[in-house]
Amino acid sequence: MTTYQNPLLTPRAELLDRLGEPRIYDLVVIGGGATGLGVALDAAVRGFSVALLESHDFAKGTSSRATKLVHGGVRYLAQGNIALVREALHERTTLLNNAPHLAQPLAFVMPSYHCWEAPFYGVGLKMYDALAGKAGLGSTEFMGAKQTLQCLPTVRAQGLKGGVKYWDGQFDDARLALALARTAARQGALLVNYCAARELLHENGRVNGVVCENTETGTRHTLRARCVVNATGVWVDALRQQDGEATGRPVLPIVAPSQGVHVVVDREFLASDHALMVPKTADGRVLFAVPWLGKVILGTTDSPRHDLEREPEPFPEEMEFILRESARYLRKAPTPDDIRSIWVGLRPLVKPQDDDGNNTKSLSREHTVLASRSGLVTVTGGKWTTYRAMAEDVLQKCFSNGLLDYKPAGVTAHFPLVGSPSTPVHHRMCDAQGWHSYGAEADFVRQLPGAERDLGEGVNEAMVRFAARYEYARTVEDVLARRWRVLFLNARRAAEMASDVAEILQQETGHDPQPAAFVSLAEQYLRVPR
Structure with missing residues (x-):
């Protein structure tokens, strides 16, 4: 079984320095949701060099807003989609075993x-x-x-x-996404949030890199890669269109x-x-x-x-x-x-190419992996439960299109994620968050300054410092929406906690943690449309 020692630091300056190093990656993944993070982890465990770019925070989009179910899909069974249900049921057990906390x-x-x-x-x-x-x-x-x-x-x-x-x-979707990111980093992958892919690079009609931008400073970097994966969820068509225009082959939306x-x-x-x-x-x-x-x-x-x-x-x-x-x-x-x-x-x-997308109930929940003529690999669709199987399908597409040299699959099937405890867990996911949410890392977090200072809703100062030092957190939203789930559970309390969290983040990062923007967002999460 894979075991981990002390948590890996995530200092942004060092991550950006690595981003600026001249090298050719085997794989650049665009998109830091469930799918992209799953691809990054699988590729890194197989021994490929990997960089992942996320324009906002990891799991900022759909991947933090699931119904929190790890499921085979009862309603998919009713639709007769036996293959999807069977695969999802298998992956459900794998996920539960790799991250029981x-x-x-x-x-x-x-x-x-x-x-x-x-x-x-x-x-x-x-x-x-x-x-x-x-x-x-x-x-x-x-x-x-x-x-x-x-x-x-x-x-x-x-x-x-x-x-x-x-x-x-x-499950806790956002924290699972974070565990994927941190586990991939443990395997040598470079993951950078708040770093948007602005331009695909092509040479002789083939995609061979990405121009990305640090959204905090506007600084741009060029990454070269043997393979580029577009895993941007509902936004995949924007990159597909950019790729098509660059190669003179316009595309139709698929999402x-x-x-x-x-x-x-x-x-x-x-x-x-x-x-x-x-x-x-x-x-x-x-x-x-x-x-x-x-x-x-x-x-x-x-x-x-x-x-x-x-x-x-x-x-x-x-x-x-x-x-x-x-x-x-x-x-x-x-x-x-x-x-x-x-x-x-x-x-x-x-959706099928002749579908206007107005009847989403009838559309497939299965994932799709495509490779354009330029070699851009796009993955979309699917669901959280099957993220690992989706990652394997993406890498198989890279192999079958000659973008990467083949390496066997199955490496993440029994690969515990960061924080996975070696002893049985005793809490339930229906219980309020607490130290148990950190799994095997709980004792480490307790040793950080401020463990006795309660900020509300189970959050303390040490947890905020851990988020900044080891969990890529940059803003109040990162902490109170995804490192800790207060925004999703009690938006009013989240807004009340913003200033205290912001003060600690400012000390840790020297970066504006944007408390006012978070309070505005919390107000939206309380707004009932009439």
Whole structure:
């Protein structure tokens, strides 16, 4: 088993110095979300030289705004996509084993209010178990009304016939992304956030590098590479278009963004360590109520969105749907005044070339890997659970197109991420964040200055210093949105903590941590569209 000693420092000046060194990388990855980070780690473990560029912070976009589920995809099974479900179930177990402090099993309950529902959905879930095989996390159970209420004591009891219990997983998406980045760095990869890819470089019709810009200073660097991977999520078409124009081969967009809205309320609305899953609401959509880090996530939606905002806001009808349908199943109906945070993610769904992208529910959740005539490799689509399989597919595309020399796959299947403890974990992902969130690094963080100074919501001064020194954090948002998840759990408290966090970050980095911008963002996360 891979073991790690003290955490690796991430001083920005040194990272930028390395970025400026004249060399040719085997692989330059553009995009620091789940997919790009997975590619960087897999390539680095295989022994390739790797640089990764992220225009904002790692997991700033979609990769920090998931429904927090590590799952095979029950609804994909209903669509008949057996291959996707089987792959996802296998990868689910791999992820849970490689980062047990950040990803764990979670029991789901489907309450039944009609006699046909439990047997109908239960049969499908038994198939789900069968597809998982030895990778299963627990057997599907049929339950009566009494047992269902024991699992979900705050679910509506009137008319309850019973329920079905099944198992999937949940995780902390942003911290898992950070663990991928830090593990890749341990393997020699250079990863730089707040460094945007501005221009693809070509020679004799082949892409051979990137011009990137430090977004804090405007300084530009040129990176040469044998292979360039475009892993920018919903934004992949911008680089594809740039590549096509440079080579005289314009391209058509392949991504149809789909918006997913999530609403956070207090645990009193779902006083359980089980999640609630409604496979078909009154209008045919799926509803989740998921206990996570001391709160409850309600969601989600699947709405076409044709702009690509970095901080998209929910549509009024999406909020109405989530609150209305939650009220149908929860004994206490959440209201706008109960909302602690609202956040929105954009899914990069891959569309057929003749599709206008207006019906995202029908689009595939599978990933797509393409290589242009110039050699630019683009990956998009997919989901968090299968990030590792996606990375292997990307590298296989690099091999099959002669961009890299072949090296065997499978190197990350049993490769614990930074922080992965060697002993069993005793916390649950539904518990509030604490020292346990650092896994094997908790004792190290405790030794830093300020461990006794509480800043609120479980955050202390030592944790902020750790984020700045070892976790690439530059701004208040980096700390309170992704190193610690306060913005996603209680936006009002996050805003109140901004000035204290900013003061510590300023001491550590000498850089403006942008507290005012963060307070403005927190206000957006509290805004309910009417």
